Structure formats: structure tokens, C-alpha cells
Amino acid sequence: MMSEKVTHIEEHRDDAASKLGMWLFIFTELLLFGGLFLVYSIYRAQYPANFHEASLELSVTIGAVNTIVLLFSSMTIAMALTAMQKNNKKLALRLILVTLLMALVFLVNKYFEWGAKFHHGLYPGSDLMALLERGHLLYFSLYFFMTGLHAFHIIVGMILLIVVYFKVKNGSIHFEKYFLLENGALYWHLVDLIWIFLFPLMYLIT
Amino acid sequence: MSNEVNKIEYVSYLEHQGRFKGLKSWIFATDHKRIALLYMYAIAAFFFIGALLGLLMRFELIAPGETIMKAQTYNGLFTVHGVIMIFMVVIPGLSAVFGNFFLPILIGAKDVAFPRLNLFSWWIFVFGSVLAVASQFLKSGPPDTGWTFYAPYSTTTGTSVIIATTAAFILGFSSILTGLNFLVTVHQMRAPGMKFFNMPLFPWAIYATAWIQLLATPIVGITLLMLIAERLFGIGFFDPNLGGDPVLFQHLFWIYSHPAVYIMILPAMGVITEIVPTFCQRKVYGYKAIALSSLAIAGVGFLVWGHHMYTSGMSENARWFFSLLTFIVAVPSAIKVFNWISTMYKGSIDLKPPFLFALAFIFLFIIGGTTGLILGSVATNIQVHDTSFIVAHFHYIIFGGMGFAFFAAIHYWLPKMYGRLYNFRRANIACIIMFIGFNTLYFPQFVIGIQGMPRRYFDYLPQFQTGHMISTIGGVILIFGLFYMLINLIKGARKGPKAPANPWNGSTLEWQIPSPPSLENFDEPFEVKANPYDYK
Ligand code: HEM
Ligand SMILES: [Cu+2]
Numbered sequence: 001m002m003s004e005k006v007t008h009i010e011e012h013r014d015d016a017a018s019k020l021g022m023w024l025f026i027f028t029e030l031l032l033f034g035g036l037f038l039v040y041s042i043y044r045a046q047y048p049a050n051f052h053e054a055s056l057e058l059s060v061t062i063g064a065v066n067t068i069v070l071l072f073s074s075m076t077i078a079m080a081l082t083a084m085q086k087n088n089k090k091l092a093l094r095l096i097l098v099t100l101l102m103a104l105v106f107l108v109n110k111y112f113e114w115g116a117k118f119h120h121g122l123y124p125g126s127d128l129m130a131l132l133e134r135g136h137l138l139y140f141s142l143y144f145f146m147t148g149l150h151a152f153h154i155i156v157g158m159i160l161l162i163v164v165y166f167k168v169k170n171g172s173i174h175f176e177k178y179f180l181l182e183n184g185a186l187y188w189h190l191v192d193l194i195w196i197f198l199f200p201l202m203y204l205i206t
Numbered sequence: 207m208s209n210e211v212n213k214i215e216y217v218s219y220l221e222h223q224g225r226f227k228g229l230k231s232w233i234f235a236t237d238h239k240r241i242a243l244l245y246m247y248a249i250a251a252f253f254f255i256g257a258l259l260g261l262l263m264r265f266e267l268i269a270p271g272e273t274i275m276k277a278q279t280y281n282g283l284f285t286v287h288g289v290i291m292i293f294m295v296v297i298p299g300l301s302a303v304f305g306n307f308f309l310p311i312l313i314g315a316k317d318v319a320f321p322r323l324n325l326f327s328w329w330i331f332v333f334g335s336v337l338a339v340a341s342q343f344l345k346s347g348p349p350d351t352g353w354t355f356y357a358p359y360s361t362t363t364g365t366s367v368i369i370a371t372t373a374a375f376i377l378g379f380s381s382i383l384t385g386l387n388f389l390v391t392v393h394q395m396r397a398p399g400m401k402f403f404n405m406p407l408f409p410w411a412i413y414a415t416a417w418i419q420l421l422a423t424p425i426v427g428i429t430l431l432m433l434i435a436e437r438l439f440g441i442g443f444f445d446p447n448l449g450g451d452p453v454l455f456q457h458l459f460w461i462y463s464h465p466a467v468y469i470m471i472l473p474a475m476g477v478i479t480e481i482v483p484t485f486c487q488r489k490v491y492g493y494k495a496i497a498l499s500s501l502a503i504a505g506v507g508f509l510v511w512g513h514h515m516y517t518s519g520m521s522e523n524a525r526w527f528f529s530l531l532t533f534i535v536a537v538p539s540a541i542k543v544f545n546w547i548s549t550m551y552k553g554s555i556d557l558k559p560p561f562l563f564a565l566a567f568i569f570l571f572i573i574g575g576t577t578g579l580i581l582g583s584v585a586t587n588i589q590v591h592d593t594s595f596i597v598a599h600f601h602y603i604i605f606g607g608m609g610f611a612f613f614a615a616i617h618y619w620l621p622k623m624y625g626r627l628y629n630f631r632r633a634n635i636a637c638i639i640m641f642i643g644f645n646t647l648y649f650p651q652f653v654i655g656i657q658g659m660p661r662r663y664f665d666y667l668p669q670f671q672t673g674h675m676i677s678t679i680g681g682v683i684l685i686f687g688l689f690y691m692l693i694n695l696i697k698g699a700r701k702g703p704k705a706p707a708n709p710w711n712g713s714t715l716e717w718q719i720p721s722p723p724s725l726e727n728f729d730e731p732f733e734v735k736a737n738p739y740d741y742k
Pocket of ligand 2 (some may be wrong): 408463467510511514561
């Protein structure tokens with residue numbers, strides 16, 4: 001016999017708590033990248049000239065396009081949330097799809113950017129890397145590691161949004177209970193935010 | 207099915223029938239109390255494995271030269287021992303076991319904020335632990351870097367470093383999620399009427415710890431990821447051959463690992479702060495000072511990591527500054543010791559086992575803490591750096607501190623957790639044996655450390671033999687005491703006499719509910735006191 005008490009706990013729901021939890025988790029992600037930004041600043045201070053030359057080799061255009069793509073996707077996911085709050089399920093679903101599409105565009109762009117580097121023999125552990133000057137080498141090490149880790153977060157964010165998409169579709173996220181969509185959107189903003197830091201650090205500051 | 211769904215009959219959480227039966231009702235439990243026990247069983251198993259490895263090292267050190275193992279085996283042993291003890295025993299230890307069990311109860315909540323996340327953390331913990339243990343048995347041999355994984359050795363040695371660091375990363379993730387869960391629990395789940403300053407002090411300690419877990423662990427996470435990337439793809443961060451800087455690794459590592467020692471010791475202080483007032487039947491002295499000193503330790507603890515690196519190549523200014531901060535962080539710890547002792551003053555002291563363990567804790571912690579000051583001052587540190595003085599110091603803090611606090615906690619709360627009592631006389635005897643064993647084991651290491659016995663060496667000059675021999679004898683006594691205590695506890699938990707709801711005449715919330723508690727802890731209305739320790 002199932003007692004009433006069990007179901008009570010499992011249905012326990014506290015939206016404020018979930019949101020606070022998500023914010024705290026986002027802090028930890030920021031700190032994770034914060035560690036990398038710290039390493040970046042230290043090496044940049046040590047090898048300013050090398051970092052300057054190396055950053056010229058990145059294409060600002062591709063970086064800028066990706067920035068716009070991500071900013072746009074942040075907007076669409078925020079709109080999806082608003083749509084959900086206004087009980088417009090169809091619009092919300094569409095906007096989530098657009099967000100996912102933007103994420104895909106970002107990754108394809110990244111793929112070509114990395115591909116070009118690989119093509120020139122520039123990848124971790126390559127013979128060319130070993131010949132570079134110390135600061136150069138560190139710059140590209142950081143470049144691959146930071147953008148790689150960020151791309152990984154994009155993929156995690158996409159998986160999260162896909163789950164959210166299906167939950168909206170089957171109605172388990174609805175206009176009175178949407179904290180999962182809200183948390184998914186928060187996470188997506190985080191991914192966007194990190195890129196907003198990465199872009200100037202890697203592409204713009206010279 | 208009856209219709210009276212509102213009438214709740216008392217069923218203890220141990221007997222409660224949920225969705226699953228048998229083993230599954232445990233490993234898929236979302237009840238914070240069951241998860242606490244799951245953690246306890248896993249951690250206890252690792253602790254005994256770790257302790258036996260420690261004892262093996264002690265046997266190797268009983269005489270100079272190769273005694274029972276080769277040098278490389280010894281390297282593997284101190285690494286495994288360190289990794290198990292640090293990442294799998296003392297970091298999760300008190301908060302995952304007693305934090306899980308008693309944090310919700312002490313603040314009048316039915317469970318933690320995210321019960322399923324809690325279960326998930328346990329599974330991640332088990333997965334990480336399995337990886338860590340597995341790294342010992344892989345073809346390339348056990349990692350031999352020490353638990354600190356210093357680069358560039360860790361980026362070049364042929365042993366299974368990747369698996370071990372991945373394990374540490376995963377364990378860190380589990381720690382973050384537990385911390386996050388507890389933070390939200392404290393903020394959102396306190397019973398109506400319970401303000402922050404009405405909380406007992408164990409929740410305060412867990413709360414401060416959770417902040418450290420959340421804020422410090424990502425740093426070691428990224429550091430370990432960088433190390434793994436360096437080994438896998440040759441991305442150079444730390445190895446000078448790849449352009450990197452090994453000292454940077456040490457900085458990043460200690461930015462986490464110094465705060466991590468507070469992850470270990472803060473909950474221990476919290477436990478002692480619960481036990482002392484109960485067994486003196488006195489209001490805790492300086493409630494606010496204790497609560498806030500937890501936060502102060504958590505805060506200042508972030509700024510002292512450099513004291514591990516006085517000899518690694520830091521500027522003179524950095525060294526004196528880190529030294530100054532280290533002395534400052536000792537102040538809140540000392541405040542707590544004074545508070546405990548003042549609480550005892552004029553109390554009606556009842557020397558039951560939990561209190562005896564708490565006294566042992568205070569004694570050992572004072573030795574560990576004051577030798578910490580010797581290490582915090584630059585001049586003396588350079589003398590004893592990387593000698594067995596260090597080994598003695600951190601065992602006094604983490605084993606004498608966190609370890610004995612764990613024993614105190616289990617003796618204090620076992621009647622509540624299992625609803626049974628253990629044999630008090632045997633528990634006292636176990637405490638005394640362990641106390642003697644402990645000091646015999648580690649005190650000589652202070653002496654030979656000052657004389658120059660290096661740490662992490664499997665061989666030594668003949669002049670250190672007496673010290674090592676005494677130390678090994680102490681190790682045997684200690685292990686004997688450990689098993690003696692364990693057997694007494696297991697017997698008590700399984701067949702001991704039934705415990706009343708409030709065996710110690712305690713005043714905090716856990717003693718207002720039946721032993722063992724029911725699934726939702728509070729079936730009946732309960733009283734939230736303005737001062738949780740309102741004796742007399
Ligand atoms: C709470 C319990 C314990 C904790 C947390 C702990 C922790 C540690 C740590 C972190 C190390 C450092 C490894 C390194 O230098 O990389 C270590 C070393 C060692 N431990 Fe323990 N330990 C505990 C109990 C024991 C016990 C019970 C024994 C012996 C019976 C023991 C004997 C040793 C020995 C011989 C070393 C090697 C020291 C060296 O050469 O560096 N430990 N322990
Ligand atoms: Cu430290």
C-alpha cells in the first residue's frame with residue numbers, strides 16, 4: 001500500500017528554490033571559466049608581444065558573426081520564455097527551434113574556423129606548434145582549450161534545450177509551470193555570456 | 207485503501223515502504239536520511255581501505271632500506287592513500303553524511319531542497335570513487351604523483367594519472383552539487399519562524415562549508431581539466447617544454463586545496479559545537495561569534511593558499527603577505543576553541559562517549575592548529591617544508607580533527623539514526639585506545655621531521671629509526687582501536703537496546719522527534735526555539 005506521504009515528497013515543488021539552485025550552478029560555471037581567464041591574463045601579461053601577433057591570425061569576421069548569432073539566440077530563447085508565460089505554446093516551440101538552429105550555425109562556423117587552423121598544421125601537439133615561440137604557443141593552447149570548452153558548453157546547452165522542447169511539446173512545461181524552460185534559458189544566457197568574454201579576449205584585444 | 211489520509215501513523219524511515227523494495231529502496235532513495243547512510247557506508251569502506259594502506263606504509267618505514275615493498279610501490283601507496291583519504295573520505299565525509307541527515311532536521315525541514323539531485327550526487331560520488339580505485343589496477347600502474355598531482359611530473363609520468371585526475375574531477379562535481387543543494391536548503395527550507403540566527407550551529411557550519419564547496423571546487427576542476435588536456439593533446443599550460451609554467455599549477459591547485467581543508471574542518475567544528483553544550487547542559491557561549499567565525503574562516507580561507515608555496519619561487523612580498531593572512535585565519539579557529547572551553551566552564555559535565563571524543567578532538571586540534579602556525583611563518587616553514595613534520599601536522603588536523611569529529615558525531619547521533627544504543631564502556635575504551643595510538647603514531651613524526659626526515663621517502667638514515675619504529679607501533683594500536691570501535695558501533699546499531707527519543711537530554715530539534723525519525727521527519731507540530739541551546 002502506497003502511503004500518501006511519499007507522493008507528497010516527490011511532488012514537492014519550489015520554483016524559487018530551483019531558480020536559486022540554477023543561479024548558484026551558473027556561478028560555478030563562471031568560476032570554471034574564471035580560472036581560465038586568470039591563466040589567460042597571467043600569460044598575456046608575461047608575453048604581450050606574442051599574444052598580440054598571435055591574435056592577429058584569428059578572423060575577426062568569423063568571431064563577430066558568431067557573436068551576433070549567439071546574441072540573437074539569447075534573444076529568441078528569452079522570447080520563448082515570454083511566449084510561454086503568455087500561454088502561447090506554438091510560438092514558444094518555434095522560438096526554441098530557432099535558438100537551436102542558431103546554436104548549430106555557431107558550431108558549424110566554429111568547425112570551419114578550427115578546420116582552417118588544422119589544415120595549416122596548427123593544432124595541439126602538431127609539429128608546427130612545437131616550433132612556435134613560447135607566447136605564441138601559449139596563446140594557441142589557450143585558444144583551443146577555451147573555445148573547445150565553450151563549444152562543449154554549447155552542446156550541453158543544446159541538449160538541455162532539446163529536452164525542454166519536448167517537455168513543452170508534451171505539455172509537462174506549461175504556462176503555470178515553466179521553471180525548467182526558465183532554467184534552460186538561464187543556462188543559455190550563461191553560454192552566451194562566456195562567449196561575450198571570450199570574443200574580445202581572443203579576437204579583439206591586440 | 208483507507209480514507210483517513212490525513213492521520214499519519216509513525217513509521218520509521220528505515221521501515222518505510224516506498225516505491226522500491228530491498229536494495230533498490232536504498233540505492234534509488236531520495237530520502238535525505240537514507241542517502242546519508244549510503245554515503246556513510248561507502249565512506250567508511252574507503253576509510254578502512256585507506257587506513258590499511260597507511261598501515262602498509264608504516265610497516266615499510268619500520269626499518270631503513272627496503273623492508274616490505276619497492277620504492278615505486280611506496281610511491282603508488284602514498285598517492286592512493288592520499289587520494290582516497292582526501293577526495294573520498296574527508297572532503298565529502300561530515301557534510302555528506304551528517305549534513306545530509308541532520309541539516310534538514312535541525313532547521314525543521316522535511317528534506318533537502320533537491321532530493322533527486324542529492325541522490326544523483328551520491329551516484330556521481332560512487333562513480334568517481336570507482337574510477338579512483340580502478341586507477342590502481344590499470345596496466346600502466348598506480349599514479350605516483352602524490353595526491354597533489356604537481357606538474358610537470360604529473361604531465362610526464364607514465365602512470366595512470368589521467369584516470370586518477372578524472373576521478374578527482376568527478377568527485378569535485380559531486381561535492382559542488384551537494385554544496386549547492388545545502389545552500390538552497392538553508393535559504394529556502396527553514397521552518398517558519400526559524401531565522402538564520404535561530405539555527406543551531408551545525409547548520410551554520412554546513413552552510414559556510416557549502417559556500418566553499420561551491421566557490422572553490424570549480425577552480426580545481428578547471429585545473430584538473432587543463433592537466434588532462436595537457437596529457438591527452440599536448441596542450442601546454444604547465445610543462446615548460448610545452449611553454450607552460452609549473453608554478454602556475456601549484457597556485458591553481460592550492461587556490462582550491464587550501465579552502466578544501468576548511469571543507470574538511472568546518473563541519474567538524476560544527477559537530478563539536480553541537481556536542482559540547484549538550485553534555486555540559488549549558489547554553490553555548492558566544493553563539494554569534496561561533497556562527498560568524500565559520501563565515502570568516504570560509505572567507506579568509508580563500509586568501510592564504512600561498513603558504514603551501516613558500517619554497518616554490520614566490521616574491522618576498524607575496525610570502526610575508528600570505529604569512530600574515532595565515533595568522534589572521536587562525537583567529538576565528540581559536541575563537542571557536544575558546545568558546546567551547548568557556549561553554550564547559552561551570553557546566554554539569556557528563557562524560558559520555560560523544561563528549562569524550564569531542565575532548566579528544568579539541569586536544570588534537572589544538573596541537574594541529576598551533577603546529578600550523580609554525581608552518582605559517584616563513585622562516586620556520588622553510589626549515590620543515592616537505593618533512594614528516596608536515597605529515598604529522600595534517601594528520602593532527604584532518605585525522606585528529608575531522609576524523610575524531612566524525613567519530614564523535616556517530617556516537618552522538620547513532621541513537622537517532624538507528625534508534626538503538628551502543629555499549630558506552632566499550633566506546634570509551636575505543637576512544638582512549640585510539641587517542642593513545644594516534645599520538646604515538648604522529649607525535650614522533652614532528653620530532654624526526656624537525657631533525658630532517660623527508661616526506662614521501664621510503665628509505666631514511668638510521669638515526670630516524672627509533673622515531674619511525676614508535677610511530678609504526680602507534681599505527682598498529684590506532685588500527686586496533688578503530689576496529690574495536692567499529693565492532694561496537696555495528697553491534698549497537700543492529701542489536702543494541704532501543705534508544706529513547708532524547709537520550710542525551712539535548713535541546714535541538716532532532717531530539718524532539720522519535721528515534722529513528724519518520725520519512726518526513728516532523729509528523730507532529732514542533733517548537734522552534736529562539737535560542738536552540740536553551741539549557742537552564
Ligand atoms: C582521516 C584519516 C587520514 C587522512 C585524511 C590521511 C591523509 C593523508 C594524506 C593526505 C597523506 C599525504 C600523501 C602525500 O604526501 O601525498 C597521507 C600520508 C600518509 N599517511 Fe595518512 N591519512 C589518514 C590516516 C592515516 C592512517 C590511519 C595512517 C597509518 C596507520 C596513515 C599513514 C600515512 C603515511 C605513512 C603517509 C605517508 C607520508 C609521506 O611519506 O608523505 N594515515 N595521509
Ligand atoms: Cu593551506
